[in-house]
Structure formats: structure tokens, C-alpha cells
Amino acid sequence: MAPSPRRFIGARGSRDSLPTPALVIDRDALRSNLTAMRRLLCGTGVSHRPHLKAHKCLEIARLQLESGADGLCAATVGEAEALAALDTSVLLTSVVASDTNIARVVELRARGCDLTLVVDHTETAHRLSDALVARDRAADVLIDIDTGRGRSGCSSVDDARRLAEHVQQLPGLRLAGLQLYAGQLSHMPDPAERERAHAEFRNLVTRHREALADLLPAAPIVTGGSTGSVALDLRDPVLTEVQCGSYALMDVEYLAMPFSADVAVWPFGYALTVQASILSANWDGHAIADAGDKRFASKYGYDPLLTRVPEGIDLATSTYRPVSDEHGRLDVAPGRRPPPGARIECVVPHLDPSINLFDVAHVVSGDELVDVWEIDARGA
């Protein structure tokens, strides 16, 4: 029903013809982030399997594969179903436990998807194996280890060993390695604290690798890691593979932290903004634009970060924050009134739960719309 924004592709200045609120991806900044990650990984021996959950967009997943990624991660069964279209190796990083969702992953395997699964409980491992065997398509599995968050995984080395021994007996499962995802490291603003927590994490990884060495294959997958810990994950690595996803687009909550204890500035810049239009400007010092709570998700309390304001308004002293589902408030210097209809843009506070609030991303280069990408797995 809505007119397609594709009609603006290639028109001069078409970035300002987008129907707002609009999700905008800067193609050149995205490419630069992919290149920066390739440089970081170069020579480390660590593989990269980016998380679809960060962007839910198959076009970006394709660019990540072209840029050297070894498959993709999915956080949900629905994301794995979307990734099956790419004919690549997919790791589903969450346990699957309900019969309905086990049937879905078995169907993916039966259709030939190169799908690796995680397990953290003998009972679910058993049901999974039975269902895979019934379709004659065994799957690689990783033992998921609790890294201290109580969120998933085996909660002791002994439990992990017992589960690994059990998996070895199950005809539908092939033990391929370990997953240790330490999400708590992602957003520690103090780099020294992040270093200390990462050292503990390294010990945990090493303990499990050693304790399970006789059960694991010769070159096991040991996967984990995020954009927030990649500086440490690549230093004398204990993981064989990192799952960083946010690096491609970035957000306020990453950019507000230093990259590492030695390097303040991130090698990745923001490549994603939300564009909004000023609707109401009946007050001195503030105006209302058409992007609110339904366009920006925040996790740690940050506001959107303005990157563009109307002519005559000072960017450095202006702020923007959602004030209702569909509206946000632009505060500007006293006495100023931005004109109705003018455009603003903001980086989102938290990337993952923001990008899935939109149907499509408008891909721009400079002030020109160059492509429109679906957020394919937005509800998945």
C-alpha cells in the first residue's frame, strides 16, 4: 500500500526524499567497518561468524560472507530459517527445546542446511538426536557452557563432561566443540574492568578445553565473543571463532565506551541512523519529530545521538529523545525554531532491538539513495 522508496534510487539528493521515519544505512561506512574487521582478524587464526541477530538483514550477511566471514550465527530458529537461503554454514547459538522448534531445525537439516546446534541438557540432547535420526540427518553440536550469567549452558566442568559423554552416545549428534558466550563483557565501560573479567573468561575457556580435550575432535570449534570484547578476544586467542555482529553498523552504546584499555577510538564507525522529519515547531527551543519509542530501542539508558540537524541549528548543543510511541523531542538553543518538514538523523542507542522495528533499510552513499534492503528476519 505504501509507495516503494525504490523509486528514489539514484536521484540526486534522494536521501532527503525518504518517507520518514526511515532507517538509513551508509553504504560506505558499512564497507569500511567490514574492512576494519577483516584487518583486525588478519593473521590471528581466529574465524569470524557474525551474528544475524545484530541486523536481521540478508544483504548485510552476504556482504559479511564476501568479506571473509565463515558462516553466520542465528539467535532464533526463525533467523536460522532465514539464513538457510544463503547456502552457508549456520550456527544456531540458542538451545532448542520445544518439540515444535526441534521439528523446525530438523526440517532445516533435512533440507540440507549446514546447521550446527548447541545443547546444554541431556534430555533435550536426547530428543534432538531422536528427531534428527528419524530424518536421517545427524547434526554437529557444541556443548554450551554457562559463562557466569545463568542464562544458558552447563554450569560446571563436570556437567559439561557428562553431557559431552552423553552426546557421544547419541546417533543424531556429532560433538564438534564448545560455545562460551560471555555477553556480560560486551558493555563494560571501564576497559580495566573488562580486562579483568576477560581474564576470568579466558580461564574458564581454557579449563573447559582441557577438561574435555579427550572427548572433543582434534580441531574443535570454540565459539563466542562479541564486538564489545573483540579487542581482547583476538589477543593471544582462546576462542577459535568470534561471533561479532554489531561492528557492521554500530550504535551509541558501543561508541560511548572505549574500544580497549589502549585504544579509545573504535576501528568501526556508525553506519546506521534513523531519519525523522520535524512535525511541530510551535515552541522556542524545542520541536517534535516523527520518530519515537517505536523506532529506537535502548538497553543501558542512552538517548539517540544526533548526527544531523536542520540548517541554522547547532548540532553540538542539540539533543533528541523519544517522548511517545511515534514522536521525539529535539531540544535546541533557546529562541530557535527548526522549520517543520526539515530532516534530522540519529544513531540508535542499541542496535539489535532497533533495526527489527523497520521493514526496510534505505542504503545511501552521501546524499543519494542507492539501494533498499529488506530487514528479512525482522520478526523471526
Add this chain to the structure above:
Amino acid sequence: MAPSPRRFIGARGSRDSLPTPALVIDRDALRSNLTAMRRLLCGTGVSHRPHLKAHKCLEIARLQLESGADGLCAATVGEAEALAALDTSVLLTSVVASDTNIARVVELRARGCDLTLVVDHTETAHRLSDALVARDRAADVLIDIDTGRGRSGCSSVDDARRLAEHVQQLPGLRLAGLQLYAGQLSHMPDPAERERAHAEFRNLVTRHREALADLLPAAPIVTGGSTGSVALDLRDPVLTEVQCGSYALMDVEYLAMPFSADVAVWPFGYALTVQASILSANWDGHAIADAGDKRFASKYGYDPLLTRVPEGIDLATSTYRPVSDEHGRLDVAPGRRPPPGARIECVVPHLDPSINLFDVAHVVSGDELVDVWEIDARGA
């Protein structure tokens, strides 16, 4: 790519075959809410124009029209575009100011949509009129009045009069009434405070109706109101029309408040839940299920409200809250471990920004799936 949940329609116990996380609408509770609203409105002389923004689902909008609603409200141009499919009267409650979005509403009018718009600024009124005249499809407009939130609307009676006089001179616009949306009344937990604030609001409405009486048509539209204020809006009404949307499905943040100073219990019950499956249960006293931040939006800090837990777990002493994008934590009595794969259901904290996180709603009656509805305007 994902198998359609429609295949489970009509199967006995199919509510437990849903691919989780799943949005669930209880058909009988929804119908009961629609009937309860019809009873409340009966004999008041007040029209009802429910807000699509609450549910973004055309099937629910159709049921609301069948149940006596006089058209629908849209919060965004995209929602108005979706509603055009229903061949009903549509009020776009937000100002439209960018040239791109003005072109979209003009296109809707040109295609015959019975669309009413709001204006709060002479300059945007002017541009809107010019664009409508160019396509020979004038539109009804309401003067939007700031109810004290500084979010949209004219900020004084004098400004409202000046704008109304201006609108009368514009060939593309027909002055049809006033909009006064007092969103601040929606979630005031103290009913006495809500009464006081509502009395102020009534004065504001009356002042504007009287001051603009000579400019407005004989039977002007005076629209506003929400589920949170409807008990007061219908008592000796000053609005001609209420915009309540949440009443159809309800959420934790409404149900946690009393309905009015005299009536604690709402005439509307919850009709929407999120169903999740237990994934990991390796700890005494808590388990992890597959619905996190990306499935529950909160506005005032409430957690999801559990309505169903696995057998052997006590509902009254259990709680659920998101702990990451795709995971939530079910806390249960010490020593208990809910079985992996078992189902739980929760009411969402805040309805509007939660329902748009899903592609479809699973409509159930008792333990049976009876229909699957698209969340049509979820990204709009």
C-alpha cells in the same frame, strides 16, 4: 522460509504447537473487550474511533468497525496507508510536514480515502492545501491543540484561532473540528490525580470549543481520549469522539492501575500474551525461556505478567523478565526446575510497542489455534 503456523489451525491442543516465541490473541477475551466498550459508550452520544497504533492489525480493526466504531485513527502515514484497504473513515492524528509525507497523504486522498488530517502551523497547513488542490481533492482538517505536553498542537487559544482563520482561507482544507489528545492522562496510577488532571483538560477543551465556535462547523468533531481516561471522558462528555485503542487487548501497565476512582477493576481483560518455551533449566529456582527484550516493550518499568507456568510450578510466586534480546528468566520457588520445552505465557508490559515486534498473531480459543492474523502495519 518458516513453516506457516496455519497448519495447526483447528488441531486439538494446537495452542501448544506454536513455534515460540509466539504472539497469542485470545479471541473470546478480545470479543468480550469489544462488547464491554460498546456497553460503556451506549447512550453517551460519544463516537469511538479506535487507534490502529495500539495493535497495527487490520483484522482487529475490522472487528472494531463491526462492533460500532466510527472509523479508525492512524498515528503515522504508513498506518493510514494500511487502513486505506478498509474503505472506512481514517483520522491521521499526527501532523504531516515533510514534502515526501505530504505527497503520500495527498495520494491517499486522490485514491478516494476518506482521510481527515490535523494541522498545527500555518506554514504546513499552506503546503498541505497547495498539494491537495493540485490533485483536486480537498480534505477535512482538525486544529490540533497542545494539551500541555508540548508535543504537538497550537499552544494558545489565540494561536488556535489564528490558525483556524487561516485554514478557512485555504482552498484545499475544510475546517471540521479540533483534536485535543491528552496522553498524560493515560497512565496516572492515582485515580484522584487523574480526576484533577482531567478536570483541567475539560476546561481546556471547553475554552477552545467556545473560543472557536464561530469558525467551526455546526457539529464539529472534537476528538481525543484514550483507554486510560475513558471512564472520565464518557462522564458528562466534552469530546464528541474518543480514540481508545488499548482496551481491545490490554497490557500490564493498564491493568496495574484502577479503572477509575469508583471502580478498581477494568471492564476489559487481557487478550494478548506472548508464549515462550523453556530452553535451559540447569539451575535450581530459575529457568531460561525464549522471549527477551525483542518481544516485550516496557514504558513505565513493569515486567511481563505471567499467566501460565509449567505443571508443578506455582504461578503466584513465579516471575518472568527479559535478560537479553532473545531470552528471559523465569524465577520459581527454590528447588524447582521447570522442564525444558514446556510453555509459559505472559501479558506484555506495554502493548503498542510490543505487538509490532511480531509478524503474526496466533488467535486462540481455549487451547486451540483458530486463526493467524498478520500484524499488517507493523513497520508502518
